[in-house]
Amino acid sequence: MYLRMFKVITGEWERLWSTMARAADRLDAIREAHSLQSQSKNTDRMEDYLEVIYELIKKKGYATTVDISKHLSVSSPSVTKMLQKLDESGHLNYEKYRGIVLTEKGSEVAEGMHDKHNLLVEFLRMIGVKEEIANRDAEGIEHHLHPETLKKLTDFVRTAKKVRPR
Amino acid sequence: MYLRMFKVITGEWERLWSTMARAADRLDAIREAHSLQSQSKNTDRMEDYLEVIYELIKKKGYATTVDISKHLSVSSPSVTKMLQKLDESGHLNYEKYRGIVLTEKGSEVAEGMHDKHNLLVEFLRMIGVKEEIANRDAEGIEHHLHPETLKKLTDFVRTAKKVRPR
DNA sequence: TTTTAAGTTTAGCCCAAGCTAACAAACATA
DNA sequence: TATGTTTGTTAGCTTGGGCTAAACTTAAAA
Ligand SMILES: [Mn+2]
Ligand SMILES: [Mn+2]
Ligand SMILES: [Mn+2]
Ligand SMILES: [Mn+2]
Numbered sequence: 001m002y003l004r005m006f007k008v009i010t011g012e013w014e015r016l017w018s019t020m021a022r023a024a025d026r027l028d029a030i031r032e033a034h035s036l037q038s039q040s041k042n043t044d045r046m047e048d049y050l051e052v053i054y055e056l057i058k059k060k061g062y063a064t065t066v067d068i069s070k071h072l073s074v075s076s077p078s079v080t081k082m083l084q085k086l087d088e089s090g091h092l093n094y095e096k097y098r099g100i101v102l103t104e105k106g107s108e109v110a111e112g113m114h115d116k117h118n119l120l121v122e123f124l125r126m127i128g129v130k131e132e133i134a135n136r137d138a139e140g141i142e143h144h145l146h147p148e149t150l151k152k153l154t155d156f157v158r159t160a161k162k163v164r165p166r
Numbered sequence: 167m168y169l170r171m172f173k174v175i176t177g178e179w180e181r182l183w184s185t186m187a188r189a190a191d192r193l194d195a196i197r198e199a200h201s202l203q204s205q206s207k208n209t210d211r212m213e214d215y216l217e218v219i220y221e222l223i224k225k226k227g228y229a230t231t232v233d234i235s236k237h238l239s240v241s242s243p244s245v246t247k248m249l250q251k252l253d254e255s256g257h258l259n260y261e262k263y264r265g266i267v268l269t270e271k272g273s274e275v276a277e278g279m280h281d282k283h284n285l286l287v288e289f290l291r292m293i294g295v296k297e298e299i300a301n302r303d304a305e306g307i308e309h310h311l312h313p314e315t316l317k318k319l320t321d322f323v324r325t326a327k328k329v330r331p332r
Numbered sequence: 333t334t335t336t337a338a339g340t341t342t343a344g345c346c347c348a349a350g351c352t353a354a355c356a357a358a359c360a361t362a
Numbered sequence: 363t364a365t366g367t368t369t370g371t372t373a374g375c376t377t378g379g380g381c382t383a384a385a386c387t388t389a390a391a392a
Pocket of ligand 1: 142
């Protein structure tokens with residue numbers, strides 16, 4: 001089997017053998033993970049936009065194109081395009097030049113992101129990660145939490161808070 | 167669940183509490199997070215391919231196009247294209263129809279992913295997440311860990327294991 | 333009320349990463 | 363050695379999410 005086969009023959013058999021079982025498990029795990037990507041879900045980016053829009057509305061009562069663009073570090077045309085997409089998908093009602101209103105569907109997604117972000121930062125701070133880095137990592141991780149993981153992490157953080165020293 | 171494990175984190179509480187007020191401005195935190203995306207980095211997808219290639223080579227001594235495609239649930243042309251890209255970026259040496267060898271650079275990235283994945287699954291299992299879900303989430307989260315977070319989480323898991331090993 | 337400035341959208345492009353169909357190389361077997 | 367099968371690559375298209383430049387709306391100033 002090609003040139004690599006010779007590597008097996010002449011290679012380090014001990015190392016190969018000792019990690020055989022574990023490597024196999026890992027590959028299965030990875031395949032499982034990559035195959036089970038839930039279909040027809042919101043993209044990470046949609047979630048990011050919804051999260052920012054939600055926070056802006058909470059803070060000022062409305063969310064403008066420029067404000068959104070600043071908080072996501074993207075151009076305003078990118079924001080407009082995403083707003084059209086989120087309107088199309090029913091996450092918000094968008095009237096051009098006029099404004100945005102989150103729908104029930106959009107609010108639910110946004111609140112979900114808010115809560116996950118919160119939880120993650122809280123946990124990361126607990127184990128000693130600095131605020132800024134905690135926020136940066138949370139911004140990425142928040143899109144990859146299975147409901148069960150969310151629940152278990154929530155339980156963990158809540159229990160840990162109970163043992164907070166005076 | 168690890169009953170005494172909570173003690174581990176209690177030392178961090180003072181610091182966490184003192185920054186709660188600052189944590190309130192969620193919008194600033196989000197802007198900061200999105201603006202600090204380091205340029206010229208490997209994409210998540212590159213990391214996924216490298217991880218799988220690394221595991222396959224560890225297991226069988228070589229990694230074929232078809233095997234990679236199966237473990238990532240993508241078509242073989244997609245794999246070929248990424249192999250060309252990873253060759254171009256110096257992560258591996260690729261000779262078409264012949265085979266792949268990870269370079270030092272590629273191995274480092276791949277081992278990093280392997281370790282992060284490991285760590286994450288270990289942590290998630292600790293707080294009670296089922297193996298399959300732990301693997302799925304780890305597959306997404308592994309790409310979003312700042313070095314400091316990695317270190318702190320490693321410390322946490324190690325300490326927690328000492329508190330109640332096995 | 334006209335003019336200007338600020339904000340927003342459209343047009344048209346780019347890039348990563350995916351796909352299918354067609355083609356080519358390598359290997360196995362008669 | 364000739365030939366069919368398996369595996370891998372190329373060609374060309376699609377989609378999501380970026381971008382800049384140009385056009386358009388709205389709001390503010392003159
Ligand atoms: Mn995010
Ligand atoms: Mn967030
Ligand atoms: Mn991954
Ligand atoms: Mn992984």
